[in-house]
């Protein structure tokens with residue numbers, strides 16, 4: 445029989461990798477909570493409409509990256525490709541649009557049918573934040589500052605660049621769209637097939653093209669900045685001013701657009717050169733039109749999402765917490781195992797991390813204790829058990845002492861061992 449494999453582009457998170465994922469999520473969540481963002485979780489499966497209406501039919505995600513499932517009732521469902529649309533849907537379905545502002549943090553798996561490669565999976569994981577109901581620049585600045593603080597805590601911020609741009613309001617964006625399309629029409633024969641297709645349907649996305657020929661044409665394309673009206677410019681200036689005051693370095697990138705339809709005004713990405721071509725670790729922007737697109741009231745929003753796998757690839761050894769060394773229970777014979785489990789329970793209640801060793805005699809079990817990197821072995825032989833004692837062996841020095849079981853926790857704590 446052939447061995448079963450995971451689905452292409454979907455990875456197991458084995459314990460060592462999982463620890464790093466959890467570290468990223470826990471750090472991000474704690475920082476987000478210190479800003480007053482509360483954790484939210486929405487279902488992994490949504491009606492296709494949730495993404496179709498918001499991201500638009502012509503977005504890469506909806507047109508070619510979604511996992512679609514039909515349930516037994518014939519509903520058109522999809523595995524969520526991103527978090528924002530689902531969170532916005534939740535705001536509406538739970539009638540939360542009256543209690544603004546709303547500040548949410550989320551973490552979880554996303555699914556996209558893409559060509560798997562380094563830093564690009566079909567099931568990957570996002571952390572993200574959404575801030576609803578704040579139309580002013582203070583909201584944009586705050587979510588960027590939150591992103592920056594998380595990256596700093598993860599010891600990543602010195603190796604990423606915050607690239608920032610504005611798409612302006614709808615007037616500016618439409619003006620730009622028309623000018624870009626006019627320019628690209630003159631070069632249509634030289635455009636890549638993908639970009640040709642995007643020209644009518646989603647022209648701004650062409651700015652994101654990785655094709656060398658497209659890039660050459662784009663060099664002389666009209667710039668977004670030339671289409672910005674006074675209000676859009678003012679909004680953007682205020683954000684940049686705020687970032688300067690908070691000492692968050694950034695680089696203007698007039699080519700930066702977000703691939704999704706609902707963005708306006710600020711768009712930003714934290715990028716790195718460390719991960720080859722999958723260089724964007726965190727991306728976001730303002731999406732004032734989103735809730736209205738879904739049939740709700742006009743509620744402004746701004747947020748971002750970061751790929752946990754890409755953040756994990758950038759973690760350095762020093763920043764990952766080293767797990768606390770356990771204590772190992774070492775009964776000298778199998779018939780003493782149950783006393784070992786009993787002692788372990790007591791010690792865990794006193795705050796220790798305690799692991800059982802399984803099978804064999806003293807020598808074999810001490811080897812196992814070393815293998816799990818235990819700091820001490822708690823040895824239980826016939827004498828210890830009959831007198832409620834335990835032999836505490838320091839596995840680094842080999843020193844051992846006999847102690848009443850009831851006092852062994854204090855003894856360890858006095859030595860600074862948990």
Ligand code: ATP
Nearest residue numbers: 556558563564565568724725726727749750751754
């Ligand atoms: P890209 O240009 O890399 O395709 P995107 O614009 O599709 O990114 P977003 O939808 O903005 O990405 O998602 C935010 C972040 O999620 C990205 O910056 C990246 O870190 C991560 N991400 C997106 N798609 C994947 C994927 N298939 N595998 C792993 N991480 C991903």
Ligand code: MG
Nearest residue numbers: 504556558703
């Ligand atoms: Mg993508």
